[in-house]
Amino acid sequence: MKRLLLTIALTLAAGQALALGNFADVTLYDRAEQRTLPVYWHEGRAYVAGRPGNEYQITVRNRAGQDVLAVVSVDGINAVSGETASASQSGYVIDSWRAMDIKGWRKSLARTAAFYFTELPDSYAARTGRPENVGVIGVALFRRKMEEPPLSFNKPFGMKERADSAAGSVQSVPRAAEEKSLGTGHGRGETSQARYVGFERATASPEEVITLYYDSYANLAARGIIRPEYSRHEPQPFPARFVPDPPRRW
Numbered sequence: 001m002k003r004l005l006l007t008i009a010l011t012l013a014a015g016q017a018l019a020l021g022n023f024a025d026v027t028l029y030d031r032a033e034q035r036t037l038p039v040y041w042h043e044g045r046a047y048v049a050g051r052p053g054n055e056y057q058i059t060v061r062n063r064a065g066q067d068v069l070a071v072v073s074v075d076g077i078n079a080v081s082g083e084t085a086s087a088s089q090s091g092y093v094i095d096s097w098r099a100m101d102i103k104g105w106r107k108s109l110a111r112t113a114a115f116y117f118t119e120l121p122d123s124y125a126a127r128t129g130r131p132e133n134v135g136v137i138g139v140a141l142f143r144r145k146m147e148e149p150p151l152s153f154n155k156p157f158g159m160k161e162r163a164d165s166a167a168g169s170v171q172s173v174p175r176a177a178e179e180k181s182l183g184t185g186h187g188r189g190e191t192s193q194a195r196y197v198g199f200e201r202a203t204a205s206p207e208e209v210i211t212l213y214y215d216s217y218a219n220l221a222a223r224g225i226i227r228p229e230y231s232r233h234e235p236q237p238f239p240a241r242f243v244p245d246p247p248r249r250w
Contacts, residue, residue, distance in 0.1 A: 071206070105124065182214060
């Protein structure tokens with residue numbers, strides 16, 4: 001069956017990348033606060049805390065030294081096709097040692113709908129009747145087959161975004177839907193030009209799957225995933241050491 005393999009704009013990673021895999025780094029960048037969200041590790045899983053209403057982007061940096069196909073899943077939904085996610089579906093081709101900012105759900109070869117953090121009922125997954133995997137982002141990675149035969153219309157195709165554009169089986173743990181848990185919304189439309197490219201996978205199954213879980217800071221703290229950072233300063237019973245200056249007279 002002919003599949004569409006999709007790729008998006010090659011841009012520099014926004015913020016310092018945190019290595020989460022062997023073939024690629026994956027970070028979440030809060031576009032409203034203009035910062036890379038820190039990753040919290042808990043029982044072998046990576047978590048990030050999102051702020052409701054803020055737009056975000058997924059940045060994937062290729063560390064493999066050759067082209068990779070990244071099949072991106074958000075809340076258990078393929079970010080390109082809108083299908084319930086599977087590693088055999090459409091993805092993004094990233095050149096070696098380059099990075100790509102994925103800012104939204106792909107609507108066409110020219111447009112995307114921005115990702116933004118929102119409460120579960122407003123998430124795209126819940127609004128399309130698929131709330132079971134809200135709160136997880138997955139990136140399934142494939143390397144390109146080295147000896148490529150000539151392209152034909154019976155082989156898979158991909159798509160690549162122009163450099164001048166704006167720029168798996170995903171493992172998830174089923175959980176009860178929480179009213180205040182975060183999901184990803186279907187936001188404002190943005191320009192995001194793309195084109196098809198040929199890509200033949202070296203393996204049938206992904207060579208690596210990178211998974212990031214996310215929720216609000218309060219929820220992650222309540223679950224013991226984030227622990228408040230207290231000052232290391234030793235409290236003093238008499239902190240004032242010297243006589244302060246009196247207020248100035250005007």
